[in-house]
Amino acid sequence: MVCVLAAPPEPAVDPRVLEVEAERVATIERVAPGVIVVFVPGSSAGGSGVLISPDGLALTNFHVTGGRNWFFCGLPGGRMVHAVLVGVDPVGDLALIKLIGPGPFAPVRLGDSDRLAVGEPVMALGNPFMLASDFEPTVSLGIISGLHRYQYPSQTLLEYTDAIQTDAAINPGNSGGALVNLRGELVGINGRASFDTRGRVNVGLAYAISINQAKNFLDHLAGGLIVDHASLGATLVRGESAVGGAVVDEIAETSDAYRLGLRSGDEIVAFARRSITSVNQFKGLLGTMPKGWRVPLAYRRGETEETIHLRLEGVHRPAELVALTKPKVAKPSAAKSVPPPVPDAVRALLEPRDGYANYYFQRQARERWLNELRKTDRASPGSGRWKLQLKGDDGVGVEIALTDRAASWNSGGAAFVFEPGTPSERPDARAAALAALWAWRWFLVRLHRGFERCDYVGGFPDADGVIHPALETVSETGMRAMWLIDRDAGVLRSLEYEVPADAHACTWSLGDYRLSAGRHIPHLWELAIAGKPAGRYTLTAAEIGP
Amino acid sequence: MIGSSLTELLLVAAIAAPAIESGAVRVVKLYGAGGRGRIEAYATGLLVSPNGHVVTVFSAMLSTDEIIAVSADGSRHKAALVAVDPVRELALLKTDRASSEHFRLGATRETKPARRVLVFSNAFNVASGAEPVSVQQGVIAGRLDPDPAVHPFPFPVYLLDATVNNPGSAGGAVVDAKGDLIGMVGKEFRDRGRNVWLQYAVPVDELADFIQRSLRGETVERGTAAAPTSHPFPPVDSRGLRLVANILDRTPAFVDGVDPGSPADEAGLRPDDLVVHVGNRVVRSVTEAREALAQVPLDKPLRLVILRNDRLVTIEVAGRQRGGEKP
Numbered sequence: 001m002v003c004v005l006a007a008p009p010e011p012a013v014d015p016r017v018l019e020v021e022a023e024r025v026a027t028i029e030r031v032a033p034g035v036i037v038v039f040v041p042g043s044s045a046g047g048s049g050v051l052i053s054p055d056g057l058a059l060t061n062f063h064v065t066g067g068r069n070w071f072f073c074g075l076p077g078g079r080m081v082h083a084v085l086v087g088v089d090p091v092g093d094l095a096l097i098k099l100i101g102p103g104p105f106a107p108v109r110l111g112d113s114d115r116l117a118v119g120e121p122v123m124a125l126g127n128p129f130m131l132a133s134d135f136e137p138t139v140s141l142g143i144i145s146g147l148h149r150y151q152y153p154s155q156t157l158l159e160y161t162d163a164i165q166t167d168a169a170i171n172p173g174n175s176g177g178a179l180v181n182l183r184g185e186l187v188g189i190n191g192r193a194s195f196d197t198r199g200r201v202n203v204g205l206a207y208a209i210s211i212n213q214a215k216n217f218l219d220h221l222a223g224g225l226i227v228d229h230a231s232l233g234a235t236l237v238r239g240e241s242a243v244g245g246a247v248v249d250e251i252a253e254t255s256d257a258y259r260l261g262l263r264s265g266d267e268i269v270a271f272a273r274r275s276i277t278s279v280n281q282f283k284g285l286l287g288t289m290p291k292g293w294r295v296p297l298a299y300r301r302g303e304t305e306e307t308i309h310l311r312l313e314g315v316h317r318p319a320e321l322v323a324l325t326k327p328k329v330a331k332p333s334a335a336k337s338v339p340p341p342v343p344d345a346v347r348a349l350l351e352p353r354d355g356y357a358n359y360y361f362q363r364q365a366r367e368r369w370l371n372e373l374r375k376t377d378r379a380s381p382g383s384g385r386w387k388l389q390l391k392g393d394d395g396v397g398v399e400i401a402l403t404d405r406a407a408s409w410n411s412g413g414a415a416f417v418f419e420p421g422t423p424s425e426r427p428d429a430r431a432a433a434l435a436a437l438w439a440w441r442w443f444l445v446r447l448h449r450g451f452e453r454c455d456y457v458g459g460f461p462d463a464d465g466v467i468h469p470a471l472e473t474v475s476e477t478g479m480r481a482m483w484l485i486d487r488d489a490g491v492l493r494s495l496e497y498e499v500p501a502d503a504h505a506c507t508w509s510l511g512d513y514r515l516s517a518g519r520h521i522p523h524l525w526e527l528a529i530a531g532k533p534a535g536r537y538t539l540t541a542a543e544i545g546p
Numbered sequence: 547m548i549g550s551s552l553t554e555l556l557l558v559a560a561i562a563a564p565a566i567e568s569g570a571v572r573v574v575k576l577y578g579a580g581g582r583g584r585i586e587a588y589a590t591g592l593l594v595s596p597n598g599h600v601v602t603v604f605s606a607m608l609s610t611d612e613i614i615a616v617s618a619d620g621s622r623h624k625a626a627l628v629a630v631d632p633v634r635e636l637a638l639l640k641t642d643r644a645s646s647e648h649f650r651l652g653a654t655r656e657t658k659p660a661r662r663v664l665v666f667s668n669a670f671n672v673a674s675g676a677e678p679v680s681v682q683q684g685v686i687a688g689r690l691d692p693d694p695a696v697h698p699f700p701f702p703v704y705l706l707d708a709t710v711n712n713p714g715s716a717g718g719a720v721v722d723a724k725g726d727l728i729g730m731v732g733k734e735f736r737d738r739g740r741n742v743w744l745q746y747a748v749p750v751d752e753l754a755d756f757i758q759r760s761l762r763g764e765t766v767e768r769g770t771a772a773a774p775t776s777h778p779f780p781p782v783d784s785r786g787l788r789l790v791a792n793i794l795d796r797t798p799a800f801v802d803g804v805d806p807g808s809p810a811d812e813a814g815l816r817p818d819d820l821v822v823h824v825g826n827r828v829v830r831s832v833t834e835a836r837e838a839l840a841q842v843p844l845d846k847p848l849r850l851v852i853l854r855n856d857r858l859v860t861i862e863v864a865g866r867q868r869g870g871e872k873p
Contacts, residue, residue: 118678120562144681146680149672150674165680167681167683194712203669204682204709205669277676278620280677
């Protein structure tokens with residue numbers, strides 16, 4: 001028999017407080033199943049991860065993967081499954097893995113980190129000190145302590161240029177785990193903290209990669225790639241004014257920015273549609289982008305302001321980046337930790353190939369998007385002559401004829417012909433535009449079979465900044481083209497055709513698709529040369545194949 | 547359920563937003579001497595007047611003529627040291643930047659435990675340019691009265707439940723939900739016996755008292771004679787030289803005070819001089835200075851090399867005659 005002393009009466013609590021507590025508990029219950037533990041096989045290393053899709057894709061830090069390509073993952077509740085590496089972003093410290101096994105996997109919804117405010121409450125979920133034997137995540141509460149924070153890299157990797165800073169307790173083991181807002185939306189991936197002489201324990205300052213940065217890389221990661229980050233090809237210094245904008249100091253003449261006219265002394269006023277007020281801010285923004293993106297940059301020289309659409313360089317040479325991702329040489333004490341053999345379940349989804357994180361997913365992504373393009377035409381387009389009647393915004397009509405051997409542009413009585421393989425005397429804008437149209441037909445008729453190479457290259461922004469999955473083709477003669485595909489409709493959103501040397505890239509943005517005789521045909525054609533708008537046309541008639 | 551989430555957000559936002567906005571612009575990032583060992587070259591400061599006065603922790607970082615204060619908008623201003631209180635380890639700086647945004651140290655009331663606070667500081671120098679300083683949340687956990695057995699501060703301190711004393715945090719603002727100043731983050735302090743770091747703030751009343759005294763000219767000014775107030779730090783020896791307290795490991799050997807009329811005084815030694823040589827020996831800390839000084843017999847002359855205003859000066863302190871009479 002238990003004797004219970006009379007308990008003192010419960011203090012009156014504001015019902016709003018109880019409501020808020022209950023809401024927080026409910027949010028954690030909803031989010032926690034999506035936070036996993038990541039174990040590196042054959043070692044005691046590990047960290048956390050966050051499920052982002054119902055079929056088992058999960059984000060974590062690159063430094064948690066330890067250079068390995070398969071893992072054990074613990075799901076809250078105690079279940080353990082295998083996982084395979086999908087893609088890595090070593091510079092930005094991100095990795096995408098895929099859990100293997102029957103679901104259900106409970107993903108965490110992605111939020112919008114641009115809407116965060118300093119002081120906003122956030123929660124960190126993960127497995128600090130790897131203490132959860134049932135894999136239930138530890139939850140800590142804090143606020144946003146700062147935004148757009150910079151943390152120095154280790155040589156060139158693990159550079160956080162636009163991090164979310166929080167005072168929620170984050171310790172070793174939390175890496176790769178979730179930073180969520182009070183709605184339970186994923187706003188960051190926790191990865192670093194300021195440690196001092198007190199050892200590697202939380203002292204109130206920790207940093208997460210923003211989810212918006214992660215979104216910029218997701219398409220690349222999903223394609224099995226090792227992604228490099230963007231660089232301008234120029235160094236910047238503070239401007240003369242008291243606050244100091246960003247002024248170009250030195251610029252590489254081989255950079256696209258230089259080719260398009262940027263010079264030393266120019267002041268950068270806007271980049272990727274955001275105004276630029278300091279060098280730090282520019283570098284922070286640049287650090288959230290993959291190599292190869294084409295983004296607008298506005299600069300001021302004296303009294304004039306110009307906008308260019310430059311293609312961002314990479315931070316590394318490709319071989320350099322691949323070498324940096326290899327597992328580090330094991331310390332003598334860990335020499336006995338030989339990684340266990342790859343399990344069969346993992347083997348089916350793993351195809352190691354130099355230069356890729358996991359070539360299996362490269363192949364999957366390529367097939368997927370080629371299939372999407374095939375599906376948008378009920379029957380494969382014939383390889384006969386195609387004709388397009390376009391009308392420009394100036395009212396002038398253009399008739400375009402496309403065959404395997406040639407493309408012609410007829411407007412106002414004047415005709416212009418492009419023949420692939422014959423070098424133009426002077427590649428000008430019109431030649432580039434017509435060459436691109438010829439390539440458009442060639443690609444849709446043959447898809448990857450029409451080219452020397454066809455690779456899935458990740459997510460790239462169109463002229464409006466919307467990111468689409470992209471294929472890149474290289475012809476036998478070395479002409480490169482990038483094909484951006486609408487991820488929902490499966491139609492071609494834009495094609496960027498690069499002619500070599502001095503000429504500039506030509507982009508056709510395609511919109512207003514309408515179904516006609518079983519085919520999706522774009523009715524809006526917008527031309528840009530080196531990113532600058534060069535013409536807008538609507539389709540008045542079309543004959544496609546057979 | 548979305549509504550409740552918004553409720554929490556709105557509740558917290560309503561509390562935090564004005565405090566965060568005002569706190570961020572009333573705090574400055576300070577840069578000065580140091581950057582080696584445990585002496586950080588950066589700290590935080592509080593704007594306390596419309597004329598650009600800044601209160602911060604008195605530390606070795608300020609022992610230079612090149613103190614820079616960086617405002618929230620990224621503008622950089624030279625700051626001059628105008629007053630120090632070596633006992634409470636507070637310093638008052640003056641910048642040339644007028645601003646209507648400053649903390650008001652007027653009427654303050656006792657801050658009780660469990661009060662929610664926000665702490666603004668440039669811990670780890672994360673905000674190195676035009677970026678706003680870092681914000682942390684916490685509560686006042688309690689109040690620690692002066693107790694020489696526990697800590698060297700001759701005033702009560704507020705204890706906090708959050709890790710707010712980090713490199714660079716000293717001089718940071720502790721504010722309540724309305725944005726009113728409750729205290730200032732103090733120097734990093736560790737109880738070496740228990741290896742526990744104290745998370746504390748100097749109460750705003752102490753700051754107000756220091757500023758008032760400074761403006762009345764009552765506190766020690768840089769380069770003048772010894773302070774009239776009594777020192778808790780005893781002289782090293784009968785030469786009349788007093789070194790600062792050895793609070794951090796390897797505290798630099800700053801002269802805290804010089805007894806009037808003593809051999810050290812007559813040799814020209816002044817407060818804030820940094821002792822770098824004792825005889826032929828380089829000394830890098832109070833501990834080393836004490837050891838070196840103990841080696842020189844009191845009746846022998848003592849040669850010191852000190853750093854004053856970035857220049858090295860040799861000081862010859864006469865030996866004490868036996869019986870304590872002047873030579």
